Amino acid sequence: MSDTTEYDVIVIGAGPTGENVADRARAAGLSAAIVERDLVGGDCSYWACIPSKALLRPSAALDAARAVAGAREAVTGRLAASAVLARRDTFVSGWNDEGQVSWLESAGIDLIRGHGRLDGPRRVAVETPGGEVRRLLARHAVVLAPGSAAVVPRLPGVAEARPWTSREATSATGVPDRLAVVGGGVVGVEMAAAWAALGSRVTLLMRGERALPRMEPFAGELVTEGLERRGATVRAGVSVTGLGRPGGSGPVTLSLDPGGEAALEVDEVLFATGRRPLTDDIGLASVGLEPGSWLDVDDALRVQGVEGEWLYCVGDANHRALLTHQGKYQARVAGAVIAARAAGDAVDGAAWGPHAATADTAAVTQVVFTEPEVASVGLTAADAERAGRRTRVVDYELGDVAGASLFADGYTGRARMVVDLDRGHLTGATFVGPQAGELLHAATIAVAGEVPVERLWHAVPAFPTISEVWLRLLETLRG
Numbered sequence: 001m002s003d004t005t006e007y008d009v010i011v012i013g014a015g016p017t018g019e020n021v022a023d024r025a026r027a028a029g030l031s032a033a034i035v036e037r038d039l040v041g042g043d044c045s046y047w048a049c050i051p052s053k054a055l056l057r058p059s060a061a062l063d064a065a066r067a068v069a070g071a072r073e074a075v076t077g078r079l080a081a082s083a084v085l086a087r088r089d090t091f092v093s094g095w096n097d098e099g100q101v102s103w104l105e106s107a108g109i110d111l112i113r114g115h116g117r118l119d120g121p122r123r124v125a126v127e128t129p130g131g132e133v134r135r136l137l138a139r140h141a142v143v144l145a146p147g148s149a150a151v152v153p154r155l156p157g158v159a160e161a162r163p164w165t166s167r168e169a170t171s172a173t174g175v176p177d178r179l180a181v182v183g184g185g186v187v188g189v190e191m192a193a194a195w196a197a198l199g200s201r202v203t204l205l206m207r208g209e210r211a212l213p214r215m216e217p218f219a220g221e222l223v224t225e226g227l228e229r230r231g232a233t234v235r236a237g238v239s240v241t242g243l244g245r246p247g248g249s250g251p252v253t254l255s256l257d258p259g260g261e262a263a264l265e266v267d268e269v270l271f272a273t274g275r276r277p278l279t280d281d282i283g284l285a286s287v288g289l290e291p292g293s294w295l296d297v298d299d300a301l302r303v304q305g306v307e308g309e310w311l312y313c314v315g316d317a318n319h320r321a322l323l324t325h326q327g328k329y330q331a332r333v334a335g336a337v338i339a340a341r342a343a344g345d346a347v348d349g350a351a352w353g354p355h356a357a358t359a360d361t362a363a364v365t366q367v368v369f370t371e372p373e374v375a376s377v378g379l380t381a382a383d384a385e386r387a388g389r390r391t392r393v394v395d396y397e398l399g400d401v402a403g404a405s406l407f408a409d410g411y412t413g414r415a416r417m418v419v420d421l422d423r424g425h426l427t428g429a430t431f432v433g434p435q436a437g438e439l440l441h442a443a444t445i446a447v448a449g450e451v452p453v454e455r456l457w458h459a460v461p462a463f464p465t466i467s468e469v470w471l472r473l474l475e476t477l478r479g
């Protein structure tokens with residue numbers, strides 16, 4: 001068809017994962033187009049990772065100074081909220097994507113602005129902002145990278161209450177006096193920590209018994225203590241049953257269950273209650289898939305249930321690991337698979353090989369940027385037990401490491417390694433404490449590299465760093 005433009009690879013969604021797969025296609029000499037309806041860079045750059053970490057970092061710096069006698073005396077004031085928000089604005093470039101568009105140009109990737117939908121096998125139709133439809137045809141692959149959006153429970157009064165989602169929580173321009181945060185997952189605890197430090201009176205409402213329920217239990221416990229030190233109120237085992245904001249302005253009241261309690265009145269409420277895939281309006285039915293579903297992919301990131309091996313999905317929408325770095329890892333693997341197939345080369349599907357995403361299930365890394373930080377890789381002790389692994393769980397108090405006590409007076413934190421006794425290597429590790437995120441990569445190498453525990457004795461941590469916890473964990477394991 002004359003009005004159809006052909007590319008080797010077409011990507012729908014220019015978030016971090018879509019950008020990466022397009023980049024890998026270009027690096028292999030393939031032509032690539034990327035379709036984006038909003039800002040190039042995606043949620044991560046403008047409404048998720050970057051602005052949330054920009055909001056959290058100043059309070060972590062302040063806490064670090066206050067934790068050391070001598071420095072503590074030099075810190076006299078509170079966090080300057082307007083300066084924190086202004087610094088956040090620089091990190092999102094004032095919600096302008098010119099910089100990322102220039103990068104696409106320099107990489108030779110064509111940007112097509114508009115809403116993309118599959119239009120049958122290998123075909124994409126883009127509805128441009130001007131209302132025209134551009135038709136594209138992929139010679140080798142279409143990659144879906146549409147990401148995810150916040151789920152807001154359908155509670156009575158929710159529409160009129162205009163709750164925040166992660167988008168408003170990361171882009172707000174003022175500090176609410178009172179903020180309720182619903183949900184004790186990662187978004188919930190990070191945003192509770194950020195806004196409590198900025199001066200909001202925060203109430204975190206969790207329907208479960210503890211925060212960060214998918215992580216080691218001590219992670220949620222230490223993070224809750226940290227939130228309470230910042231003045232937040234943390235309430236476990238509580239559900240929101242309805243909201244009221246008559247006329248859509250003024251304070252919001254939340255009815256809570258267990259009942260018998262007075263409604264909670266706040267100025268804003270954030271729902272941090274999980275994500276749904278942005279797959280309801282991307283033309284899935286045109287290739288026989290269910291609109292609105294998470295996309296099932298194999299380890300080569302090929303969407304299952306579609307003939308011909310031309311359709312891939314990377315990032316949040318495949319539900320393997322909703323994290324930027326894991327989605328970008330998938331994008332590198334998908335790019336390598338697409339390049340190999342286009343060149344007529346064999347695809348090596350072995351685990352840990354160049355064409356199989358493995359770490360995004362076997363060695364998922366995550367850092368939660370609260371105070372204390374939580375850093376984890378691989379399986380928790382409970383995950384390993386559920387998987388039927390024979391393990392030994394080894395804990396060590398991070399504050400007992402010389403480097404930690406030098407780093408902060410009264411350093412409190414904990415490290416755990418989960419050793420697979422049959423395989424002889426670590427299958428998971430978790431560190432909780434100030435700056436714990438920087439301890440993570442050594443553990444990631446031990447898990448993904450399947451480094452034998454005996455060999456770890458030869459990885460000697462420098463004295464006096466917090467990494468000496470590795471030696472203490474090995475000594476505890478040896479007994």
Ligand SMILES: Cc1cc2nc3c(=O)[nH]c(=O)nc-3n(C[C@H](O)[C@H](O)[C@H](O)COP(=O)(O)OP(=O)(O)OC[C@H]3O[C@@H](n4cnc5c(N)ncnc54)[C@H](O)[C@@H]3O)c2cc1C
Nearest residue numbers: 013015017037042043048049116146147315316322323324
């Ligand atoms: C508050 C918050 C903080 C987070 N912090 C971290 C963190 O610190 N570290 C971390 O690793 N992860 C973090 N995450 C998760 C991270 O944001 C996601 O895992 C990541 O953004 C997923 O990337 P993606 O490319 O799949 O999707 P996105 O970044 O959401 O990008 C998808 C893009 O596709 C576009 N799009 C969708 N549909 C269409 C269509 N039909 N046509 C055209 N364009 C379309 C969207 O406009 C968007 O630009 C955080 C998430 C939240 C909510």
Ligand SMILES: NC(=O)c1ccc[n+]([C@@H]2O[C@H](COP(=O)([O-])OP(=O)(O)OC[C@H]3O[C@@H](n4cnc5c(N)ncnc54)[C@H](O)[C@@H]3O)[C@@H](O)[C@H]2O)c1
Nearest residue numbers: 153183184185186187188207272273274275322367368369
């Ligand atoms: N630092 C980071 O790496 C980082 C930061 C933020 C988000 N993320 C990623 O983004 C994704 C989304 O995070 P999230 O926190 O929105 O989701 P989540 O799934 O981690 O947590 C949502 C929580 O809300 C609870 N919940 C669900 N419905 C509820 C309801 N009606 N009432 C009360 N509680 C309810 C769930 O039980 C769960 O604990 C996660 O997968 C996370 O890994 C990562």
